[in-house]
Amino acid sequence: MTQTMTQPVTLTAPDFTYDLLVIGSGxxxxxxxxxxxxxxRRVAVVERKAVVGGVCIHTGTIPSKTFREAIMHxxxxNERGLYGASYAVKDDISMADLLHRTTSVIGHELDVVRSQLHRNRVEVISAEASFTGPQTVRLRDVRGDGWRDVTARHIVIAVGxxxxxxxxxxFDGKRIIISDDLLKVETLPRTVTVIGGGVIGCEYASMFAALGARVTLIDKRPRLLEFVDQEIVDVLAYQLRQNRMTLRLGEAVRSVRPVTDHLGDRVRVTLASGKEVTSDLVMYAVGRVGVTDRLNLEAAGLGADDRGRINVNEHYQTAQPHIYAVGDVIGFPALASVSLEQGRLAACHALGVPTQSVPQLFPYGIYTIPEISTVGKSEEELTRAGVPYEVGKAQYREIARGQIIGDQQGTLKLIFHLETRELLGVHIIGSGAADLIHIGQAVMAYGGTIDYFVNTVFNYPTLAECYKTAAFDGINRLGGDPALEPKLEPAADVGAVV
Structure with a gap:
């Protein structure tokens, strides 16, 4: 790239290189x-890696979920409930078997993203971006030492x-790894220790357990997935233990070190309590940090917290109103689905286009084995807020489709207002949870009650029937007649939490 020197000037709209400059291609x-x-608008995306897609496609969402699907197959x-615990499609599964599907899906997703950007005439720039001023960004060519400065009326930080x-x-990337290193591991371990009981730790721990590895999951917190409804987490913990997993909760790690014993080169984790866990592989999955250290945020009048995250308002604006930040770099919930919506909303707000969304109804999909998905409020949240509620539950084993697919443990749980019967939350664990959740999400978005499920016919046999079963169960808990109309006046405090 040609080097150019820029002087501080006051820019008007026609003088900007771009109307919107996006840093990061996730x-x-x-x-x-x-x-x-x-x-x-004139738009460019700056990506410092050789290919677009960000963590989502290369080391995060797409690889991990594809890896999971390969393991499940x-x-x-999925068929062990029908054919017994020893059933397997392939007896001697290798890492190459699991990566075959993963590599194919990553390649396809990359092609889709490139095609979408190209046909919408978005310029893609392979460069490392750093601010030199509030509206000026220096782009350093990743393929050489050239650089140039560009200006943008609006900037979106999406560096992940x-x-x-x-x-x-x-860390050595072989026996002591982070989740990003998994695709480089050459052989499947027989024993695994996962440090961290968050979403990533639980997902990978459950995958290894499904492969038959003996897994130990360690977390200093007293429970897994603290933002998920407690009853659903209890079901998950039970099923993980049924897969021979050991949960060491409320335990802090004192040290991790390579050792050689009679089984060869392994890794020993020592806990603060004095316990020791020795395994073939240790995965460290305790949080993530924003990739903001090279952005020179100070030059733009911005800053990040100690985990590299950028603070934003409800419109995803930073301290500089023309600079927005979206996705994982702004923190929880750090989901690809939410990031997509945040990007759309930020762009619309920046360009003055009216739009709306329902952020309190963003669903969460957790791809553990078994799968979890949730939308709305949990029992714990409603209890703290003093909202009167009741629950209705359906077990997959009660549904014909559950028997057909062999899922005996799945559960769908509805939480609804005690007086109005308005649906306040849906929590699912079991096959297809992340797909099934959207039925409840749609009803909640329109302020529907559980009576909708009572009065609706679902295809038979499907897991969607769980909604009707759970609705009947909830109404039965009230001791009422499903035909009776709920009270029309909602409680005064519902609006504060729903």
Missing amino acids: PGGQRAAIQAAKLG LSGY TRAARDPSIP
């Missing part, structure tokens, strides 16, 4: 760029995150 960045391009996990590393742990 889900949030993609959606922001395409939305702005569809509105006829090859291990025969990277896995956090404890400096006291001797």
Whole structure:
């Protein structure tokens, strides 16, 4: 690239290089760029890696979920309820078997993203971006030492995150790894220790357990997935233990070190309590940090917290109103689905296009084995808020489809207002949970009651029937007649939490 020197000047709209400059090509960045391009604006996406897609496609969402699907198929996990615990599609599963599907899906997703950006005329720039002023960004060519400065009327920061590393742990990418290293592991371990009971830790721990590995999951918190309804987490913990997993909750890690014993080269984790766990592989999955250290945020009048996250308002604006931040870099919930919506909303707000969303009804999909999905409020949240509620539950084993697919443990739980019967939350664990959740999400978005499920006919046999069964169960708990109309006046405090 040609080097150019820029002087501080006051820019007007026609003087800007771009109407919208997006830094980062993950889900949030993609959606922001395409939305702005569809509105006829000059848009560019800056990506410091050789290919677009961000963590989502290369080391995060797409690889992990595809890896999970390959495990579910090859291990025969879904069919064990029908054919027994020893059933497997392939007896000797290798890492190559699991990566075959993963590589194919990653390639396809990359092609889709490139095609979408190209046909919407979004310029893609392979460069490392850093601010030199509030509206000026220096782009350093990743293929050489050239650089140039560009200006933008609006900027969206969508740089994502990277896995956090404890400096006291001797990571080697082979036996002591972070989640990003998994695709480089050559052989499947027989024993695994996962440090961290968050979403990533629980997902990978359950995958290894489904493959038959003996897994120990360690977390210093007293429970897994603290933001998920407690009853659903209890079901998950039970099923993980049924897969021979050991949960060490409320335990802190004192040290991690490589050792050689009679089984060869392994890794020993010592806990603060004095317990020791030795395994073939240790995965460290304790949080992620925003990739903001190279952005020179100070030059733009911005800053980040100690985990590299950028603070934003309800419109995803930073302290500089023309600079937005979306996706994992702004923190919880750090989901690809949410990042996509945040990117769209940020671009629309920046360009003055009216739009709306329902952020309190963003669903959460957790791809553990078994799968979890949730939308709305949990029992714990409603209890703290003093909202009167009741629950209705359906077990997959009660549904014909549950018997057909062999899922005996799945559960769908509805939470509804005690007086109005308005649906307040849906929590599911079991096959297809992340797809099934959207039925409840749609009803909640329109302020519906559980009576909708009572009065609706679902295809038979489907897991969707769980909604009707759970609605009847909830009404029966009230001791009432399903035909009776709920009270029309909602309680005064519902609006505060729903």
